[in-house]
Amino acid sequence: MTGKVYLIGAGPGDMELMTMKAARMLSEADAVVYDRLVSDEIVGMARADAKMIFVGKSSDRHTVPQDGINEILAQEARAGRIVARLKGGDPLIFGRGSEEAAYLHSQGIEVEYAPGITAAQGVASVTGVPLTHRGLATGVQYVTGHRQANGVLDLDWKRLANPDTTLVIYMGVANIGQIAVGLMTEGLPGSTPVLAISQATTKDERRLVSTLDHVAQDAREAGLKPPTLFVIGKVVTLYADAMPDPAQEVAAHA
Numbered sequence: 001m002t003g004k005v006y007l008i009g010a011g012p013g014d015m016e017l018m019t020m021k022a023a024r025m026l027s028e029a030d031a032v033v034y035d036r037l038v039s040d041e042i043v044g045m046a047r048a049d050a051k052m053i054f055v056g057k058s059s060d061r062h063t064v065p066q067d068g069i070n071e072i073l074a075q076e077a078r079a080g081r082i083v084a085r086l087k088g089g090d091p092l093i094f095g096r097g098s099e100e101a102a103y104l105h106s107q108g109i110e111v112e113y114a115p116g117i118t119a120a121q122g123v124a125s126v127t128g129v130p131l132t133h134r135g136l137a138t139g140v141q142y143v144t145g146h147r148q149a150n151g152v153l154d155l156d157w158k159r160l161a162n163p164d165t166t167l168v169i170y171m172g173v174a175n176i177g178q179i180a181v182g183l184m185t186e187g188l189p190g191s192t193p194v195l196a197i198s199q200a201t202t203k204d205e206r207r208l209v210s211t212l213d214h215v216a217q218d219a220r221e222a223g224l225k226p227p228t229l230f231v232i233g234k235v236v237t238l239y240a241d242a243m244p245d246p247a248q249e250v251a252a253h254a
Contacts, residue, residue: 003030003077005104007097009090009116013202015041017122022114029084031076033069037088037227039202046084051076066096070103077109088227090116094144094170118142119229120168122201129195129231129239131166136234139165145172145179145230153178161186166233173198173228177216183232184212193236198228209239 006025011017023045026032032046036056046052053072055064064072076083091097091113101111117125120142124131131140141160147153153175160167161183172179176196184190190213198206210218212232219228 001080002109003079003081003083004110004112005073005077005083005085005100006112006114007085007091007101008087008114009092009095009118010038010042010086010088011117012089012119012122012200013037013039014122015039015045017117017125017201018042018045019114019116022116025112025114026084026086028082030081032084032086033072033076034084034086035088038086042086050084051081066099070100073100073104074107074109077104078107087116088119089122090118093118093142119170119200119227120231123195123197123229123231126201126205127195127197127207127239128241130235131168131231133235133238136237137164137166140168141165142168142170143172145169145175153182155179155182157182157186161188163188163192163234166231166235169230169232171226172230173219173224173226176219176230179230180212180216188212188232190214192232193234193239195231195236195239196222196224196228197231198224198226200229209236 008022008025026045027047029050031051033053033055034043055069057063073083073085087095087097089095104111120131143155169179190211192212194210194212194215196208196219208218208222
């Protein structure tokens with residue numbers, strides 16, 4: 001009898017930010033296939049007898065290629081198991097969850113989702129910087145700052161360089177210099193405030209406040225590593241009002 005796969009969003013790192021549905025699905029799983037960005041505390045919520053399969057990857061190193069992950073999920077489900085595919089953030093926001101679901105559906109395997117709090121929402125919750133704010137930002141855009149196999153970052157810079165929206169860059173720490181130049185070339189002022197936050201909502205969280213024309217240098221000097229998320233826009237001016245923990249702030253540029 002074929003099992004099924006739960007595509008679970010583990011959230012940005014803090015286990016208390018998981019949904020009740022995600023926690024329930026994880027507790028039911030016979031096998032757990034999990035990513036590098038899922039915290040140890042969340043992985044530890046799995047059943048003691050669950051089969052644990054690590055498939056973590058970084059931008060330059062894939063422990064298991066995507067095709068292999070797809071097949072692992074299918075094999076475990078074909079063996080009659082309930083499989084938890086545990087991903088950081090939300091599985092449908094830069095998480096390739098839809099690709100995995102499409103493959104599983106093609107194999108006749110049932111898929112259920114548990115949405116997760118995406119990194120941008122996690123950053124907003126711990127810094128007090130809203131993604132939208134009356135008079136500062138009428139909308140928000142989520143963009144990936146990385147291309148598969150380190151391909152050309154061919155973003156629509158003109159559309160993104162909108163001073164009335166908040167721009168959130170995922171997976172952009174390696175290309176933040178290129179991103180900043182692209183935005184400034186299309187008219188976004190170099191003085192636009194930027195908040196960079198690494199490993200948001202975890203005990204290793206680090207924050208940096210900068211401006212668009214200095215963020216690449218500041219991030220490099222601060223030694224920020226993935227996962228780092230960048231919030232670009234006027235909403236960052238509200239950061240000081242949120243009384244952030246100064247112990248986590250690694251640099252600032254006026």
